[in-house]
């Protein structure tokens with residue numbers, strides 16, 4: 001098979017040479033809106049057809065958690081906003097470089113887990129086997145990280161990070177605002193950050209509870225929470241120290257805060 005015709009030395013003929021002049025342009029940076037959309041449709045870039053099908057309805061995160069995931073990326077300084085566009089920071093780029101396990105940074109992991117959950121629904125996959133796999137995966141990942149010492153992540157020093165640290169370490173006295181009664185409903189929903197918090201019969205919850213799912217009960221770990229404690233929880237993410245919290249391991253002293261799923265949890269340190 002010849003791609004080029006044969007040319008003889010000295011041969012000539014009519015031709016019109018043309019060099020295409022142009023520049024490739026980098027993909028458009030994400031905005032918050034396009035990033036959300038990309039998370040919804042993350043499965044589209046996955047090669048495996050079955051996996052793509054499973055991811056079709058999933059993407060990265062759930063509708064209720066996607067905005068939060070982006071929020072977390074901002075808070076941890078993995079991404080930053082310039083005008084409306086979102087860019088990865090050096091810290092974010094380094095982080096992804098540090099994770100050598102491809103699966104961990106690929107949307108396929110969600111797809112693989114979803115597939116197994118579907119199989120479990122049909123009774124074709126044992127929960128215990130899944131749990132065992134997760135355990136082994138985590139052990140292997142940790143081993144990888146331990147063996148992989150030379151890498152580091154650069155943290156750009158900036159004010160918010162420094163401030164957070166200071167508050168934790170020294171708790172500088174804040175100028176006292178005139179005291180007003182604590183009001184948990186003054187808070188914005190800490191989960192979706194898009195709706196106010198409303199008082200229900202047994203809990204404060206997101207005004208958009210149906211979609212967001214956030215609520216915090218009046219009573220937790222055997223303690224009735226005061227309005228002040230609830231307000232702290234909703235606005236600062238944690239309460240002051242509370243004694244005598246009832247847990248399966250006995251009574252504990254600690255601060256109430258939220259875990260990744262916005263369930264109440266006790267912080268003892």
Ligand SMILES: [Zn+2]
Nearest residue numbers: 189192206212
């Ligand atoms: Zn909400």
